[in-house]
Amino acid sequence: MIPLSDIASLREIGTTLIQWYQLHRRELPWRETRDPYCIWISEVILQQTRVAQGIDYYRRFIERFPDPVSLATAPEDEVLKLWQGLGYYSRARNLHTAAQQIVQDHGGAFPRTYKAVRTLKGVGDYTAAAICSIALDLPYATIDGNVYRVLSRVFDLALPIDTNRGKQAFAELAASMLDPHRPGLHNQALMEFGALHCVPSTPDCLTCPLSDRCLSHIAGNVGERPVKRTKTPPIPRYFNYLHIVWHGHTLLSRREKGDIWQGLYEFPLIETDSEVQWEEITRTTRFKEWFPRQEQPQLCGMKQMRPHRLSHRTIHARVWRLNLSSDTLPDSLSRFVLTGEGDPGERAVPRLIDLYFETLRKDRGQ
Numbered sequence: 529m530i531p532l533s534d535i536a537s538l539r540e541i542g543t544t545l546i547q548w549y550q551l552h553r554r555e556l557p558w559r560e561t562r563d564p565y566c567i568w569i570s571e572v573i574l575q576q577t578r579v580a581q582g583i584d585y586y587r588r589f590i591e592r593f594p595d596p597v598s599l600a601t602a603p604e605d606e607v608l609k610l611w612q613g614l615g616y617y618s619r620a621r622n623l624h625t626a627a628q629q630i631v632q633d634h635g636g637a638f639p640r641t642y643k644a645v646r647t648l649k650g651v652g653d654y655t656a657a658a659i660c661s662i663a664l665d666l667p668y669a670t671i672d673g674n675v676y677r678v679l680s681r682v683f684d685l686a687l688p689i690d691t692n693r694g695k696q697a698f699a700e701l702a703a704s705m706l707d708p709h710r711p712g713l714h715n716q717a718l719m720e721f722g723a724l725h726c727v728p729s730t731p732d733c734l735t736c737p738l739s740d741r742c743l744s745h746i747a748g749n750v751g752e753r754p755v756k757r758t759k760t761p762p763i764p765r766y767f768n769y770l771h772i773v774w775h776g777h778t779l780l781s782r783r784e785k786g787d788i789w790q791g792l793y794e795f796p797l798i799e800t801d802s803e804v805q806w807e808e809i810t811r812t813t814r815f816k817e818w819f820p821r822q823e824q825p826q827l828c829g830m831k832q833m834r835p836h837r838l839s840h841r842t843i844h845a846r847v848w849r850l851n852l853s854s855d856t857l858p859d860s861l862s863r864f865v866l867t868g869e870g871d872p873g874e875r876a877v878p879r880l881i882d883l884y885f886e887t888l889r890k891d892r893g894q
């Protein structure tokens with residue numbers, strides 16, 4: 529099914545895409561450098577983020593952490609704060625850990641072989657191939673969502689891209705197509721073509737330089753490529769946040785390992801199996817533990833947040849605003865950190881909490 533034998537014609541497709549890229553590529557800050565550290569940071573930012581949003585984050589990140597040593601020696605809270613709003617915070621934690629690996633194992637200099645790059649925390653096949661080809665001219669093919677789409681259409685491949693068999697077949701095809709003399713240029717051309725021209729729902733087939741050999745275009749099934757297995761729907765989770773106001777302060781808690789948003793700060797949380805009313809919250813063990821009988825807070829209101837979608841979960845959050853008037857903070861709440869009433873300060877918070885603070889400021893006309 530995959531014409532691996534016809535390497536010359538595969539390479540011709542690559543050459544056409546490089547010509548297209550030289551005319552249409554976007555000017556982006558990480559394309560002005562061949563520094564593998566900068567390429568690495570840009571690739572990690574772009575893993576789950578749109579280019580337009582990633583540019584400012586990239587500039588700020590590189591300005592604050594211009595090399596592996598400055599990143600490795602920064603406190604984790606500062607790295608997370610700089611990442612705030614990008615989501616998928618494990619990326620930031622992995623960058624931090626990997627920078628420490630670079631300092632420890634390579635004296636602070638970014639490694640220059642695929643094997644060494646691939647061992648860095650959080651660096652998978654795709655990221656290692658991107659860094660090595662773009663910054664170091666090593667012959668590794670990159671396969672991201674754009675590449676899957678372009679290849680599945682040009683070669684009319686119906687193998688699901690989220691199965692092992694599909695991944696293997698696409699990896700072989702991409703490796704055969706790769707131009708070994710300019711792998712970085714080839715990879716960027718293929719990805720940029722998918723990002724700008726052969727886009728998911730409105731590919732511009734009429735002006736496409738590959739239209740006369742694109743098998744999917746010829747077969748008239750472009751809209752059905754690439755093929756994916758049926759997706760499982762995200763699991764709902766129900767978060768009841770307690771925004772406790774105590775003499776102009778509020779309480780935050782740092783999320784632990786083993787769940788989403790590790791290391792970020794949030795309000796004291798009571799998670800339930802479904803959406804619940806206030807009375808049910810006050811009957812939970814956790815609430816009783818935080819508010820023993822003599823320390824009851826006053827309920828001042830509730831904010832229902834919009835469903836917050838993550839890759840495998842949808843968070844349904846309600847923020848319950850409580851006023852606590854006791855002179856001293858009860859011992860039962862002493863494990864929380866105090867912050868300004870409407871502002872998390874220097875602490876990184878999930879986008880959901882940030883949105884809540886934003887609506888609070890708007891309500892107050894700030």
Ligand code: SF4
Nearest residue numbers: 726731733736742745
């Ligand atoms: S002809 Fe259409 S589907 Fe085929 S590569 Fe070009 S834009 Fe993509």
